[in-house]
Amino acid sequence: MTFNQIRLVDKYVGLPLCFIFSLWRKLVGRWFPREKNATPKKLLFIKLIEQGSNIITYDAIQTAKERLGDQNVYFWIFEENKPALDLLNVLPQSQIFSVRNSNLFYFAMDILNSLRKIWSLKIDCVVDLEFFARAPALLTYLTGAAIRVGCHRYTSEGPYRGDLMTHRVQYNFYMHTSKFFRLLLEAAFQNPSDTPLVKENLEKINIRLGKFDCHADEEMRLRRILETERKDIFKGPIVLLNANASDMIPIRKWESKKYLELGRRIMEAYPNSTIVLTGAPSERTLIDGLCHEFNSNRVISMAGKTSFRELIILYTLADLLVTNDSGPSHFSSLTDIHTITLFGPETPQLYAPLGQGKKFIWSQLACSPCVNVFNHRFTPCTNNRCMQSIKVDQVFAMVQESMAERGIQAVSENSDSQRSLQFS
Incomplete structure (x- = not known):
């Protein structure tokens, strides 16, 4: 799929699905509450598109590994962008879930296969790094993770993507994206009721850079x-x-x-x-x-x-x-x-x-x-x-x-x- 095709699918398919699943979440949550303020044990990052942006996830990934252990951090990405993540050499192949997006059939098949792996691993925390795209918000919800971190528009007129996150983060237009990725991770360890997240001093965050290892x-x-x-x-x-x-x-x-x-x-x-x-x-x-x-x-x-x-x-x-x-x-x-x-x-x-x-x-x-x-x-x-x-x-x-x-x-x-x- 081309970039424009992905955008159209996100709008015309993602938007109504976000509404439906948000309604479902409220109904089910009323009778079968399972979401709670807990500390993450296994964490999954979702960053499907843009190879360049995947490079600047390095600090967030490293920080997650230091807190949860190397074996408890995972990443979900489009297959075509995976080489950029591989350059960072931060995660083994078994902890990277890739999705082919050459056509809708492969896309759907790989999404289902990835979800099965995620469910079997009992991943309890998902951090959506895609800002206001709707498909990643839906995928975050479908993982079944009790802790779901992502951007939320709150009172702004930004893109609607439902209310599928447990830890809703206010987007910051004045913060470098590498630092915002780190801030999304920090939100997973915050009290979700302290909205809007994240109430942290930016000066405390020191962003580390990856280094290419050439043989x-x-x-x-x-x-x-x-x-x-x-x-x-x-x-x-x-x-x-x-x-x-x-x-x-x-x-x-x-x-x-x-x-x-x-x-x-x-x-x-x-x-x-x-x-x-x-x-x-x-x-x-x-x-x-x-x-x-x-x-x-x-x-x-x-x-x-x-x-x-x-x-x-x-x-x-x-x-x-x-x-x-x-x-x-x-x-x-x-x-x-x-x-x-x-x-x-x-x-x-x-x-x-x-x-x-x-x-x-x-x-x-x-x-x-x-x-x-x-x-x-x-x-x-x-x-x-x-x-x-x-x-x-x-x-x-x-x-x-x-x-x-x-x-x-x-x-x-x-x-x-x-x-x-x-x-x-």
């Missing part, structure tokens, strides 16, 4: 692949451009022609540099076309040529990544690569990449952010001036700043070497 043989194998693409690639800095030609949310896209201009200016300022274009297999044709436009043997396309894990190994070998607000921005936080993230319809206040050497550019137009949890990331905007307003000059200036932090200096604009540089 020496994996690195050597990728080095050989890169040297096949360009023999002298490791004789100078490596800059990755994630042009994101087929973004899940197209309104976040920065124009390809600007990546083209930026790449040329980087090669001009850093004569020994190599530009590596990255992208998903589905983007390969478009990215290869952009690579051809450079008309330079110092630009290579790796779109669709690496596994997901090899892409992160590439980050460990490169000096700088320039990307829009998408998964790669968060993947980079697992490595020491310097990163520049271009924000438009979203806000860095919620999704800025974490860690040292991570920077962002945001035009802060009055209409931004127009993509948020209340509209299920669906905006009426068809003219992303927030991204168009980000100039190549701005990004290039930040590129120079980031490269200098790595001890890499640009060639002077007036130097003979720059004037004579040829792109061939």
